[in-house]
Amino acid sequence: MKESLDFIYKEQKELSTFSRIAALLGWDQMTYMPKMGALERSEQSALISKLAHEKVISDEFWNHIQILSNNKDNLSEKDKAVIVRLEKDVEKSRKIPSDFVEKMSKTTTLAYQAWEEARGKNSFKIFSPHLEKIVELEKEYCGYINLPGPQYNTLLDDYEEGMTVDILKKEFSYLKTNLVEMLEKIKSSHIYKTQKKIDIKINQENQKKLCQIVFEKMFLTNDKARIDISTHPFTTSMGSDDVRITTNYGRENPLFSFFSTVHEAGHALYELEMPRNEFKDTVISDSPSLGLHESQSRFWENMVARSISFWKHFYPIFQEVSGFRELDLDKWCKLVNQVKPSLIRVEADELTYCLHVILRFELEVDLMDDKLQISELPEIWNEKMDEMLGVVPQKDVEGVLQDMHWSGGSIGYFPTYAIGTIYSSQIYKKISEINTNMQSEIEQGKFENVLNWLRENIHKYGRILSADEIIKKACGEGLNSKVFVNYLKDKYYNLYDI
Amino acid sequence: MKESLDFIYKEQKELSTFSRIAALLGWDQMTYMPKMGALERSEQSALISKLAHEKVISDEFWNHIQILSNNKDNLSEKDKAVIVRLEKDVEKSRKIPSDFVEKMSKTTTLAYQAWEEARGKNSFKIFSPHLEKIVELEKEYCGYINLPGPQYNTLLDDYEEGMTVDILKKEFSYLKTNLVEMLEKIKSSHIYKTQKKIDIKINQENQKKLCQIVFEKMFLTNDKARIDISTHPFTTSMGSDDVRITTNYGRENPLFSFFSTVHEAGHALYELEMPRNEFKDTVISDSPSLGLHESQSRFWENMVARSISFWKHFYPIFQEVSGFRELDLDKWCKLVNQVKPSLIRVEADELTYCLHVILRFELEVDLMDDKLQISELPEIWNEKMDEMLGVVPQKDVEGVLQDMHWSGGSIGYFPTYAIGTIYSSQIYKKISEINTNMQSEIEQGKFENVLNWLRENIHKYGRILSADEIIKKACGEGLNSKVFVNYLKDKYYNLYDI
Numbered sequence: 002m003k004e005s006l007d008f009i010y011k012e013q014k015e016l017s018t019f020s021r022i023a024a025l026l027g028w029d030q031m032t033y034m035p036k037m038g039a040l041e042r043s044e045q046s047a048l049i050s051k052l053a054h055e056k057v058i059s060d061e062f063w064n065h066i067q068i069l070s071n072n073k074d075n076l077s078e079k080d081k082a083v084i085v086r087l088e089k090d091v092e093k094s095r096k097i098p099s100d101f102v103e104k105m106s107k108t109t110t111l112a113y114q115a116w117e118e119a120r121g122k123n124s125f126k127i128f129s130p131h132l133e134k135i136v137e138l139e140k141e142y143c144g145y146i147n148l149p150g151p152q153y154n155t156l157l158d159d160y161e162e163g164m165t166v167d168i169l170k171k172e173f174s175y176l177k178t179n180l181v182e183m184l185e186k187i188k189s190s191h192i193y194k195t196q197k198k199i200d201i202k203i204n205q206e207n208q209k210k211l212c213q214i215v216f217e218k219m220f221l222t223n224d225k226a227r228i229d230i231s232t233h234p235f236t237t238s239m240g241s242d243d244v245r246i247t248t249n250y251g252r253e254n255p256l257f258s259f260f261s262t263v264h265e266a267g268h269a270l271y272e273l274e275m276p277r278n279e280f281k282d283t284v285i286s287d288s289p290s291l292g293l294h295e296s297q298s299r300f301w302e303n304m305v306a307r308s309i310s311f312w313k314h315f316y317p318i319f320q321e322v323s324g325f326r327e328l329d330l331d332k333w334c335k336l337v338n339q340v341k342p343s344l345i346r347v348e349a350d351e352l353t354y355c356l357h358v359i360l361r362f363e364l365e366v367d368l369m370d371d372k373l374q375i376s377e378l379p380e381i382w383n384e385k386m387d388e389m390l391g392v393v394p395q396k397d398v399e400g401v402l403q404d405m406h407w408s409g410g411s412i413g414y415f416p417t418y419a420i421g422t423i424y425s426s427q428i429y430k431k432i433s434e435i436n437t438n439m440q441s442e443i444e445q446g447k448f449e450n451v452l453n454w455l456r457e458n459i460h461k462y463g464r465i466l467s468a469d470e471i472i473k474k475a476c477g478e479g480l481n482s483k484v485f486v487n488y489l490k491d492k493y494y495n496l497y498d499i
Numbered sequence: 500m501k502e503s504l505d506f507i508y509k510e511q512k513e514l515s516t517f518s519r520i521a522a523l524l525g526w527d528q529m530t531y532m533p534k535m536g537a538l539e540r541s542e543q544s545a546l547i548s549k550l551a552h553e554k555v556i557s558d559e560f561w562n563h564i565q566i567l568s569n570n571k572d573n574l575s576e577k578d579k580a581v582i583v584r585l586e587k588d589v590e591k592s593r594k595i596p597s598d599f600v601e602k603m604s605k606t607t608t609l610a611y612q613a614w615e616e617a618r619g620k621n622s623f624k625i626f627s628p629h630l631e632k633i634v635e636l637e638k639e640y641c642g643y644i645n646l647p648g649p650q651y652n653t654l655l656d657d658y659e660e661g662m663t664v665d666i667l668k669k670e671f672s673y674l675k676t677n678l679v680e681m682l683e684k685i686k687s688s689h690i691y692k693t694q695k696k697i698d699i700k701i702n703q704e705n706q707k708k709l710c711q712i713v714f715e716k717m718f719l720t721n722d723k724a725r726i727d728i729s730t731h732p733f734t735t736s737m738g739s740d741d742v743r744i745t746t747n748y749g750r751e752n753p754l755f756s757f758f759s760t761v762h763e764a765g766h767a768l769y770e771l772e773m774p775r776n777e778f779k780d781t782v783i784s785d786s787p788s789l790g791l792h793e794s795q796s797r798f799w800e801n802m803v804a805r806s807i808s809f810w811k812h813f814y815p816i817f818q819e820v821s822g823f824r825e826l827d828l829d830k831w832c833k834l835v836n837q838v839k840p841s842l843i844r845v846e847a848d849e850l851t852y853c854l855h856v857i858l859r860f861e862l863e864v865d866l867m868d869d870k871l872q873i874s875e876l877p878e879i880w881n882e883k884m885d886e887m888l889g890v891v892p893q894k895d896v897e898g899v900l901q902d903m904h905w906s907g908g909s910i911g912y913f914p915t916y917a918i919g920t921i922y923s924s925q926i927y928k929k930i931s932e933i934n935t936n937m938q939s940e941i942e943q944g945k946f947e948n949v950l951n952w953l954r955e956n957i958h959k960y961g962r963i964l965s966a967d968e969i970i971k972k973a974c975g976e977g978l979n980s981k982v983f984v985n986y987l988k989d990k991y992y993n994l995y996d997i
Contacts, residue, residue: 018546021539022520025527029737033531037723038741041519045737048516052550225535239527239543243536 002072005065006080009087010283012062017282019053024237028245030113031231043110047103054102057094066091079279082465086284096145105138109410116408117232125379125397128408133375135410136368143369153369156413160291161420162467166366168480169416173359176419176482180356181389183489187340187352188391190497199336203255203323210322211255212248212262215315218446219266219301226269233347233405234261236268236298241277241286244269255323256337257348260302267301268294270452274460290468291414292480295421296428297455303351303422304429305451309334310443338496342390344399352493355422355485356389361404361415369412424468426485427476428459500570503563504578507585508781510560515780517551522735526743529729541608552600555592564589577777580963584782594643603640606632607908614906623877623895630905631873634866637910641867651867654911658789659918661965664864666978667914670921671857674980678854679887681987685838685850686889688995697834700751701821707748708820710760713813714744716944717764717799724767731845731903732759734766734796739775739784742767753821754835755846758800765799766792768950772958788966789912793919794926795953801849801920802927803949807832808941836994840888842897850991853920853983854887859902859913867910922966924983925974926957 026046034042056062069076069084076084112131119128143152150165157164187193203211212228221244231247238244246265248258271294275286288294305311312319312334320326328336340350346357364381367373373381382401387393394400406414432439432454442450458475469479493499524544532540554560567574567582574582610629617626641650648663655662685691701709710726719742729745736742744763746756769792773784786792803809810817810832818824826834838848844855862879865871871879880899885891892898904912930937930952940948956973967977991997 015546018539018543022524022543022547025523025543026520029523029527033725033727034737035721035723035725035741038738041516041738041741045516045520045523048513049520223533225533227531227533229531239532240536240539243533243539 002069002075005068008065009062009069009083012056013083013087013284014282016053016056017286019049019056021239023049023053025239028229028237028239030110031233031235032229032247039110039114043107046110047106050106051099051103054094054097054099057091058097058099063091063095083280083283083285086464090284093146096147097142098145101138101141101145105142105410108134108138109408112408112410113405116402116405120398120402123396123398123402125401128402129375129378132378132407135407136375136412138410139369139412151366151370153366153413156365156369157416158413160411160414160417162290163469164290164292164416164420169362169420172423172480172482173362173416173419176355176423176486177359177389179482179486180352180489183486183493184340184342184353184356184390186499187493187497190499192335192497193340196335196339198341199328200253201255201323201325201327202253203325204253205250207323208250208255208258211319212250212258214318214322215259215263215306216246216266219263219270219448220452221266221269221273225273228262234265236265236272238272241275241281242273244272260306261347263306264298264302267298270301270455271297271460274456276461276463276465280463285463285465287464288468289462289464289466289471290420291417292420292424293459293468293471295417296424296472297421297459299422299425300428300455304425305443305448307337307351308440308443310440312337313444314446335496338492340493340497342392344386344392344394345403347403352489353390355419358415358419358422360385360389362419365412365415420480423480423482423485424472426488427472427478427481428455429488430484431458431476500567500573503566506563507560507567507581510554511581511585511782512780514551514554515784517547517554519737521547521551523737526727526735526737526745529731529733530727530745545604548600548604552592552597555589556597561589561593581778581781581783584962588782591644595640596643599636599639599643603636603908606636607906610906610908611903614900614903618896618900621894621896621900623899626900626906627873627876630876633905633908634873634910637867637908649864649868651864651911654863654867655914656911658909658912658915659966660788661967662788662790662914662918667860667918668864670978670980671860671914671917674853674917674921674984675857675887677980677984678850678987681984681991682838682840682851682854682888684997685991685995688997690833690995691838694833694837696839697826698751699753699823699825701753701823702751703748705821706753706756709753709817710746710748710756712816712820713757713761713804714764717761717768717946718950719764719767719771723771726760732763734763734770736770739773739779740771742770758804761804762796762800765796768799768953769795769958772954774959774961774963778961778963783961783963785962787960787962787964787969788918789915790918790922791957791966791969793915794922794970795919795957797920797923798926798953802923803941803946805835805849806938806941808938810835811942812944833994836990838991838995840890842884842890842892843901850987851888853917856913856917856920858883858887860917863910863913918978921978921980921983922970924986925970925976925979926953927986928982929956929974 023046026042026049030042066084066088069080070088073081073084108131112135115131116128119125139156140152143155146155148155148158150167154165157166216226216228225242226244226246229245229247230249232249234246234248236244236246246262246269248261248265250258252258271288277286280286312330316330316333338351340352342353343349346354349357360382363385364373364378379397379401383393386400432451436450436454439451459471462471466474473479521544524540524547528540564582564586567578568586571579571582606629610633613626613629617623637654638650641653644653646653646656648665652663655664714724714726723740724742724744727743727745728747730747732744732746734742734744744760744767746759746763748756750756769786775784778784810828814828814831836849838850840851841847844852847855858880861883862871862876877895877899881891884898930949934948934952937949957969960969964972971977
């Protein structure tokens, strides 16, 4: 037992180190790597993936896990928690052949490069053969894991353990109906019809300053966190005390870089709070699902940073740094929460955002079910945009080519954005009930209590519990899109005087 | 044979990938990593080193090498070259016990921390016990490898294969005598006595622009090369098409960032020209010595970028970008080549630079020969500074504690700086003979022919030949400090009107 325990902790430590190295390889590729480094970078990432995978699926590792699993009653609570989680993960990984992992890694690195080129040339054709390969590989993958129900369940499970097409179809169909209905109502409102598009232009230097200020207000100091620039914002960790987010100051409108920074900072706070001490460098020191991770970013982005309370505190700072003084606080808050159906998911407002996600979910399910060909994607994408949002991309860059996820082989990932968004509304409801001072604290720029609640009720569990268990424990019920719809109705019917 | 060949090429490919990953880990640590990432980063680097070392010394690898080595006559020229080189490298690595590697790694990690602390507190005593240990370990290391002659030969050989104390004592003693003599003459000259210290201040943004311009003029485009910022400038490659240099814009005087950029760009050009095609990802695709590598950086820094011809082209650009117009071209060139004995090696002028290196060489040889105690180092350091340069450090930070090399266990490394400098003058002499248009090409900012000569006569060999063989082939003779002395006399007696 002692030997087995020593072995599995040593292996988990090395696996954790491999994953940090992989994170750096990925981060550098998205931020600083010269273009021509791509091919060899793909080989580097593939080698690390291969070594990690070999370790995970080694018979020696599995045998030690089995010894411990068969002696669970003699283990400490901590060791038991680790073994339960580890056995589940390793069992799944052992179903995947090593050469498949390497193949997938190489394919996706090249696909990412092709996606970037396709975007530059606005040509889906440059990307489509790569996507074709990725979908094939995803099907091969589903064959290895083979969860019950549609193949897509297997993909979902990697990001949102236990989630199924059935559950999502139910939640998303309720959500879609309500969002489309709300959007119609809002579009018919007087305020919507008379609301102007206001062009705020702030130079990159000042955008950067604003992002840095809000980042530090969220307790993200430069000794353990940093902001860099990439096409698509993301968060990654190279160590338990080294978290990196990215944003993009390329748009003159500062709202993109600002809210994406707050969003990623929400992820970063969760990353820095993963269980340490006894659980450091174990399979527990991670998030149980991407949806739960997304709940943290969405919570900070929407419930905190788009609130009137937040801007009571931050608008003077914003005005000071940017020199922008054209709007009063009330008009500013309306602008920040302006509903406006648009083409790009990452630029979508809070209300229409989930429609973008549902669109991708529907396409992915159909792709995996062979109800849709890759070549049909651009057209069907546009049809669905028209149907749900009433806007149609004129170029694939504004449509099917806008997100990098598919290039990374992340089919089944998108739904977690909506799951996280729904979770965030449930968390918001709960904190509001428990801490009646929350709004006045936020008005003073004090986020300690909010963060502490998240730490105590979400972060501290790592993967000891599933996302579903954590949300149930924290909020009293599992995923419930009704809470989100109610939250939106409260907020937006008020903003649009409906 | 076929199986052995496949195996050794596969292994070399993975070793090359490991070294690229290690390069990224190191580069990130020096450029962007948040401070608190340090501990886990050291674990990440150690894991990659361990995996690479295990691979190099594995019996399986050695057996395949032996099979091929015993059948050299049946190998292609290419395979033969690879096997000869590989056998030599691996044989050396196999002589070193794994626990020694670990001991050295732990000792140097602590020594580096102590060195930093010692610098902060200006106290050599904090560092000296660590240096004591390192010297002991270096001796242990020499015992394993055990090259003929003084132990220091073994250390030298790691950086400059084939180089010996005997050769260096001869070359360096000639060089030292002549440099000291030239320095005396220059110090007695009218120009030296009346030459003022001119403070040029250029903001970081403009320093950055100037560095970027010269970088691109040296054919280093952003699709395969970039400049970042670190405390100490360095060059590293994450791929055969991904080379990164660093500089530092922290000093207001732009000469540091500018010349360090040209210097590192010289290294970068060599890195990008390492043999590809059949030799890619083999032990051949590297430089045979640090001295030869340094010859490339010194050549571009001193022979090109400090020349009057270069500034005829670049001074108008420099003035345009920086707004600095206080000096005419002649005075500017005198400033850029101003001789001024100083305490810090990395800030030394072209003429006095090698005296700093010779000082370290003399100390290292005596340390390894037990002719010098660690405790005597600061005093002897200062005596030698006085003797050679006529300046004496008032603090150990400006003396014996100034360089990090010893804390990293790099005894035997310093001489390569002088070797490279001497080589660079030999290269310059040769190119000047062959291409009589060189100066007028440089005056027009055209460096193609210079680079092509370096490619054809230095870069293309990788490690097929030794540094000595390459220099002999390219310049007609081996290391010759007389050529360097003549070059310096020509240049500086002219500048100082002697």
